[in-house]
Amino acid sequence: MPAKKTRFTTLDLKACIAAVRKRFLGVRVVNIYDVDNKTYLIKFSKPDDKGVLLIESAIRIHTTEFDWPKGLIPSGFAMKLRKHLKSRRLESIEQLGIDRIVDLQFGSGEAAYHLIVELYDKGNIILTDYNYMILSLIRRRTDATTEEKFAVNEKYPIETVKQPEDLISLEKLIELLSNAPANESIKKLLNPILPFGSAVLDECLLKAGLNADNSTTGKTLSIEQDVPKLHAQLVEALNYLTRADTGECKGYITYREEGSSARVSYEEFHPFLFKQFESKQYLELPTFDRAVDEFFSKLEAQRLDGQIVQKEKEALKKLDNVKKDHQKRLDELKAVQDEDVRRAYLIEMNADLVTRAMTAINTAVANQMSWPEIEELVDEAKQSGDPTARAILTIKFDINHITLLLRDPFADENDKSSLAPVRVDVDLSLTAFANAKRYFEHKKQSSQKHQRTIEAGEKAIKSASKRTNELLKEVERVATVTKARKVYWFEKFYWFISSDNYIVLGGRDQQQNELLVKRHLRPGDLYVHADLHGATSVVIKNPTGNDVPPRTLQEAGILACCHSAAWEAKVPAPAYWVKHDQVSKSAPTGEYITTGAFMIRGKRNYLPSTPLNFGFALLFKFDESDQAAIDRHSDERKPKSVLDEQDLKQAAIIEKQESAEETPLEVSDDDDENEETKPDEQQESQQQQETIVEETEEPVANVPTPAAEDPPSSSSSSDEDEEQEASAYPDTQVTYNEEKPIQSNTNEQKQVGRHQPQQKQQQQPKKQSNENQPLKRGQRARLKKIKEKYKDQDEEDRQVRMQLLGSAGNEAKKKQQEQQQQKQQQKANNKDNKKRPDSTKSRPQSAATPAAAAAAAAIDDDETEQHQEDEEEKAKRLSEDARLLFTLTGQPTSDDPLTNVIGVCAPWVALNNYKYKVKILPGGAAKKGKNVQAALKFFAMDRTASQLEKDLIKTVKDQEVTRNLPSGKVKFVLPSYIKLK
DSSP: OOOSOOSOOHHHHHHHHHHHHHHHTTOEEEEEEESSSSEEEEEEEETTEEEEEEEETTTEEEEEOSOOOOOSSOOHHHHHHHHHHTTOBEEEEEEOTTSSEEEEEESOGGGOEEEEEEOSTTOEEEEEETTOBEEEESOOEEOTTTOOEESTTSBOOGGGSOOOOOOOOHHHHHHHHHTSOTTOBHHHHHGGGOSSOHHHHHHHHHHTTOOOSTTOBGGGSOTTTHHHHHHHHHHHHHHHHHHHHHTOOOEEEEEEEETTTTEEEEEEEESSOOGGGTTSOEEEESOHHHHHHHHHHHHHHHHHHHHHHHHHHHHHHHHHHHHHHHHHHHHHHHHHHHHHHHHHHHHHHTHHHHHHHHHHHHHHHHTTOOHHHHHHHHHHHHHTTOHHHHHEEEEETTTTEEEEEEOOTTOOTTOHHHHSOEEEEEETTSOHHHHHHHHHHHHHHHHHHHHHHHHHHHHHHHHHHHHHHHHHHHHHHHHHHHSOOOOOGGGGSEEEEOTTSOEEEEOSSHHHHHHIIIIIOOTTOEEEEOSSTTOOOEEEOOTTOOOOOHHHHHHHHHHHHHTSHHHHHTOOOOOEEEEGGGEEOOOOTTOOOOTTEEEEOSOOEEOOOOOOOEEEEEEEEEOTTOHHHHHHTTTTTOOOOHHHHHHHHHHHHHHHHHOOOBEEOOOSSOTTTTOOBOOOHHHHHHTSOOOOOOOOSOOGGGOOOOTTTSOOOOTTOOHHHHTOOGGGSOOOOOOOOOOEEEESSOSOOOOTTOOOOSSOOOOOOOOOTTTTSOOOTTHHHHHHHHHHHTTTOOHHHHHHHHHHHTOOHHHHHHHHHHHHHHHHHHHHHHHHHHHSOOOOOSSOGGGOOHHHHHHHHHHHHHHHHHHHHHHHHHHHHHHHHHHHHHTEESSOOTTSOEEEEEEEEEEGGGGTTOSSEEEEEEOOOSOHHHHHHHHHHHHHTOTTOOHHHHHHHHTOOHHHHHTTSOSSOEEEEEOGGGSOO
16 A cells, blocks of 8 residues: 655655755765656765765655665756756755745856756756756646746746745634635645645644544634634644754654565654654654655555555455355255255154155045146145145145155254254155155265365365465565666676676776776776777776686677777777786876876786677576575686686587587568678688697786787687687787877777787797697597586696696696796886886876966875775675675576576676577677567577566666667677577
8 A cells, every 4th residue: 555645745845955955055966867757866975975865856855875776878857967067066955935846056156057846746857047047857837827938948937936924813714714615624724825734734633622634624613712722733833844944853754564474564754743643653763854765765665565465465365265165165065964864854753744645645646636636635635724734835746746844743842943844855756764764865975075075175275275375476576576676886887797707897988987997996906908999998806816817808808899999890809908006097298198098007918819709698686695596606607727628628619510500689670680600611620629738827918919910710700719718829928118098989090900019029839730630530529528527627626636647747847937937027027117107197297386286286185085985885895796796697597586687798708607698799780779679588488487587587678788788780699509499
């Protein structure tokens, strides 16, 4: 059942305005977000306080502490508010007159802007300049009474707002009540002319000794006694308005409990505990602003809970009806049995009478008398007082029965129920005792039927109980699905979770690249980029500080290249990675780095070029309180050992040779639907076999693959080409010391292939001659056995076995040599960094005047203070991210307590372990939204999907997915091994 109160009164508005003024007056606006087309969030920030002001047109305005779901793409009105209000201070917040209209002024003088919020009727939110000329609004309208237009470039009629008046006098109150219609309630008369609201008026009526319901009319009041008391209470109620203006009032929420689990349902919210609510259940909160926030934040959840309660009642009512129907049938069968026994006993106790009656009728029939003549004969006998004839009630000639009225001759005279005659049907072809026996046999049959009914009823009740429990679970499941999921902090960026369980982030534009590096690039994290026009800045979150596996580096490099000009050109290109301390905004003297561009110092560790194969998949979230589900998926994104990766590469070659061609996903008219993504025959013959190269623990920094020496692969290459690790190539060390700034998403035209460093690179030694030869006889089966044999073996097991076999000696020596090389390389890098201190600012040093230096020092102090404030928040986020990764799975099972689903767009190689996925290639003509919708329909058709998974898939919005796809044309294809059977 919905709450009785759903919008502000004048008293509520005064209390909330006082709270907002007390907290945010003089504070700058950080940003503005839209929840929906009527609800907006204004974020304020100052050194010792951060908060959010929530505005909902026609409903409310208050501060909020809850995490409201923000729109992924800001609306036009939100962008307009950001343009004019962002970074301005809130100079004043006032109520216009006594109307429910709030005027928020941002800035001062001619640079001021007013945000006017209307909380009456259908409401409105209007942005004006300092002169109240309307710049933007969410609803255009024309006032029906004044014919004033509320539209852009019109002046807001601030002069026409209703001004406060003196409280109605006692004489006017008496006159108003005396002239009121007979059936007009006093509440309906006074509420429009009083500035309190209905709750305060109810309290005034109760304190005056009157009923607060609508039955109290002006005609029922005593002019001499009741009206003066009521007027005195109305005068006293003015104190509520004065107290609300101070902002010191508490908050009270009335509620009720309902349902089997005593769910709490909020009813009303008020800044004071009025007399009529003292006997009800209520919550008391320290401030009214907090109470309103609590009330509205839980309102939607309680509405869903109310639907659950209603459906629970319906399900339990059905079960109760089944039980009642079953009991009714049993009672009827029991009554029939009792009646049969009673009739049998009556026949036995009146055997002589029954025999005489049957003989009389049979004799008349034997004398060939007609049926009417027999009835006349019986009637004459009744009139003459014959007791046998009086016992005959009716004669049923068609079935050869007569109905007799029989009494118990031994019944107690005081028991009227036993003295009453009973109708008993008697078969004329049987004797009296044979008729009694017939009733006993019928009772026996009824008894057997009664027993069968009991057994069948138990089964029916059990089945109904099972259906009811399933229905209750279904109700809970639907309620869980319909609740809006929490939007995670990393969803504002391009993002995915790598195969080794690392969060990988990418900026959508220049501002996000700047934000990503400044706020989220922490010690231990890695920065990935590509020297391509439009390439996004990618950050690999590494809170542990351990070495990031090569596979994650490769996947991050694919993300950087896919969101660049390489996608449209369909040309693979290499990316590179550096450590967090190599990325800086410091520019050389006299130069300036623009937004989204950074200076990279030191060595760039280039990654191999890989095909631009992207993918769309579904990532499911389950309840983090279920430890069994966490244990079940703990190894889903576990880093694989070196031997496992080698075997998987060889198995991927076999899979490539045996797999069929990929098929485009069927969507609406698409020019590219008939194109088959076939691998190039020549390239396929060259990549039929890869020589297993013994991998080391050395990072990818020592194995770059220059683009000039590594020919680009076709964009339609198979999956194993994408999974090539840098360690599969011979070690080649290249050091870059140039200080060249990089920039993403700029208008500067760059060629796709312009990613090679100016310095010469060491030539890569040729691969072994047998690398491109076809598999020998029996080698394919052997590789399959190796894959099956070592699929569960980790690195530790492999080392133990190799030591036992005596084959780990060379490898241990090689590792020691590699570690020594790494230490030498790090020392050389440290020397280079010391020679080149990174102390310059992004501005040219020529502009370093004393005033600029002071300003820069102030900015540094602000940034230091801001950094200290965010440390706790970041530490909390790291722990939350760690818990979150444990509760996200791409392989849901029927036993998982799934709560919601997220659509993830990531490099195809990162989606190997996902149940629901589809491949994305450059090209195609269908719209992105239609492609995503077709993919979701394809996922829902999976025969192995549970009903909960299908329901969750329906909640995925295609807009949330399309914004994460590469810019340009995309084509969705289905690899052969995930086709529907």
